[in-house]
Amino acid sequence: MIISRQKEFNDILQLLNEKNIFIIGCGKCAKKQHTGGEIEVLDMRMRLEEAGKNITGWTVLSSACSINSWNDVLSQNPGIKMSDALLVMSCGGGISVISGFAGLQVYPALDTESLGGVCCNEVVTEQCGMCGDCTIWLYGGVCPVIRCAKSLLNGPCGGAVEGKCEVDERLCAWDKIFDRLKELDKLENLEKIHEPKNHMKKVRVKRT
Amino acid sequence: MITAEISPSKGTDTSQMLKDAVLLKDIVDAVNVTDNQRAVMRMSPLAACTILQEKGLETIMHVTCRDRNRLSLQSELIGACSLGIRNVLVMSGDHPTKGDHEGAKPVYDLDSVQLLGMIQKLNKGIDFSGNRLEGGTDFCTGAVTNTELNEVALIKLRKKIKMGAIFFQTQAVFDVKGFSGFMEKINEIGSKKIRIIAGIIPLRSERSAHFLNKVPGIRVPDDMIEHIKKAKEPQVQGMKIAAEIIKELRTMCDGVHIMPLGNHENTRTLLEMAGIL
Numbered sequence: 172m173i174i175s176r177q178k179e180f181n182d183i184l185q186l187l188n189e190k191n192i193f194i195i196g197c198g199k200c201a202k203k204q205h206t207g208g209e210i211e212v213l214d215m216r217m218r219l220e221e222a223g224k225n226i227t228g229w230t231v232l233s234s235a236c237s238i239n240s241w242n243d244v245l246s247q248n249p250g251i252k253m254s255d256a257l258l259v260m261s262c263g264g265g266i267s268v269i270s271g272f273a274g275l276q277v278y279p280a281l282d283t284e285s286l287g288g289v290c291c292n293e294v295v296t297e298q299c300g301m302c303g304d305c306t307i308w309l310y311g312g313v314c315p316v317i318r319c320a321k322s323l324l325n326g327p328c329g330g331a332v333e334g335k336c337e338v339d340e341r342l343c344a345w346d347k348i349f350d351r352l353k354e355l356d357k358l359e360n361l362e363k364i365h366e367p368k369n370h371m372k373k374v375r376v377k378r379t
Numbered sequence: 380m381i382t383a384e385i386s387p388s389k390g391t392d393t394s395q396m397l398k399d400a401v402l403l404k405d406i407v408d409a410v411n412v413t414d415n416q417r418a419v420m421r422m423s424p425l426a427a428c429t430i431l432q433e434k435g436l437e438t439i440m441h442v443t444c445r446d447r448n449r450l451s452l453q454s455e456l457i458g459a460c461s462l463g464i465r466n467v468l469v470m471s472g473d474h475p476t477k478g479d480h481e482g483a484k485p486v487y488d489l490d491s492v493q494l495l496g497m498i499q500k501l502n503k504g505i506d507f508s509g510n511r512l513e514g515g516t517d518f519c520t521g522a523v524t525n526t527e528l529n530e531v532a533l534i535k536l537r538k539k540i541k542m543g544a545i546f547f548q549t550q551a552v553f554d555v556k557g558f559s560g561f562m563e564k565i566n567e568i569g570s571k572k573i574r575i576i577a578g579i580i581p582l583r584s585e586r587s588a589h590f591l592n593k594v595p596g597i598r599v600p601d602d603m604i605e606h607i608k609k610a611k612e613p614q615v616q617g618m619k620i621a622a623e624i625i626k627e628l629r630t631m632c633d634g635v636h637i638m639p640l641g642n643h644e645n646t647r648t649l650l651e652m653a654g655i656l
Binding site: 320321322323324325326327328329330331332337338339345346348349361362364365366367370 | 444445449471473474476477485487488489490491492493496523524525529530531532534535537538541542550593595596
């Protein structure tokens with residue numbers, strides 16, 4: 172699941188120079204996180220109307236990043252054609268896809284943070300560093316690329332105080348990695364020298 | 380071995396750095412030159428080391444993984460070696476959010492273990508990608524460690540040794556007994572080749588003790604804080620404590636590293652009190 176958070180309302184308002192706005196939400200990740208489902212879209216509509224904007228309509232696409240036919244979206248949402256701009260309440264993937272079709276100004280209402288998941292009804296953030304070279308099994312299923320603030324692959328930096336990362340309130344990923352590997356009886360993985368990531372695997376430009 | 384820490388200047392005025400250099404020149408074996416320590420932007424340690432070496436000091440250049448990718452690290456290291464810098468101290472580096480450029484992109488393309496490995500390659504005359512260099516480097520390479528090591532930290536320390544660290548500089552030591560436990564762990568590793576240089580910070584006040592207690596890897600014992608609190612001249616008491624620690628540590632490890640809070644005006648006196656000078 173793509174983790175996103177809503178931008179500050181005033182920041183959104185500053186983006187919107189246009190008068191006639193159509194709002195698009197997303198029925199997948201953003202809905203689950205309560206950042207861009209129907210409830211949030213309706214709330215946004217109300218606040219923007221209060222701020223003097225003309226909301227030409229709204230919809231929540233089943234998945235903003237996966238659109239089969241923009242013509243279908245247009246025919247089901249005639250308000251889009253009467254709009255000066257779209258406000259999209261989805262992750263960057265959704266905004267990007269919609270921007271490719273829309274032919275008019277598209278603004279994001281959300282900031283995209285990380286690739287996470289849902290575990291026992293709880294949204295968990297920063298689960299995958301999207302490095303394009305997954306070695307998570309070597310770390311007991313805890314991705315050091317994203318869970319460690321410094322993406323260290325060979326052990327902790329020594330900056331944690333009482334188990335807390337030097338950066339913020341998160342717990343040191345390396346304590347978790349150690350615990351998981353111990354549980355799996357795979358502590359020998361920690362002894363391996365892990366080579367730096369090959370960032371060629373992350374970028375889309377492939378060597379020919 | 381006695382080493383001391385010098386911060387590159389925050390700007391082009393190098394006068395404070397040079398004042399410290401004059402104070403330290405004849406009393407230490409080498410000076411450590413920090414690399415944007417605590418993620419606060421300063422002059423590059425390569426430039427500062429060059430300036431200090433021109434004044435006749437042996438330098439140990441800090442290299443963090445925070446600000447440069449593998450290309451930049453290698454070119455900086457090759458440049459350093461070409462300018463006569465022979466010692467490097469490798470570390471991850473404090474995260475940008477801890478410093479004065481909080482929004483900077485944290486690089487960490489390599490971690491400290493991988494950086495040590497890359498330096499080994501440069502010393503063999505090849506770069507990270509395996510290309511032959513027109514002249515390799517010749518670095519004596521060290522790393523850093525906390526003295527309180529849990530299992531996972533100890534494993535990382537072993538990896539640093541495996542990847543070519545031949546000396547370790549520790550975080551500031553206040554608890555000598557704790558340090559002896561650390562040395563036992565080092566000796567258990569059974570590597571005779573590595574040298575341990577213990578960090579020393581003379582306390583200046585009760586406040587400085589509380590401040591240091593918030594620094595990762597540093598623990599100032601309560602009774603020591605009490606002594607500082609009761610002392611008429613806390614700074615002098617701090618020096619006495621540091622001198623005693625140095626005396627005890629010298630029998631246990633290979634050297635000490637002086638990192639005062641502020642400048643080096645008292646470092647000579649401290650070393651005299653510790654019976655070194």
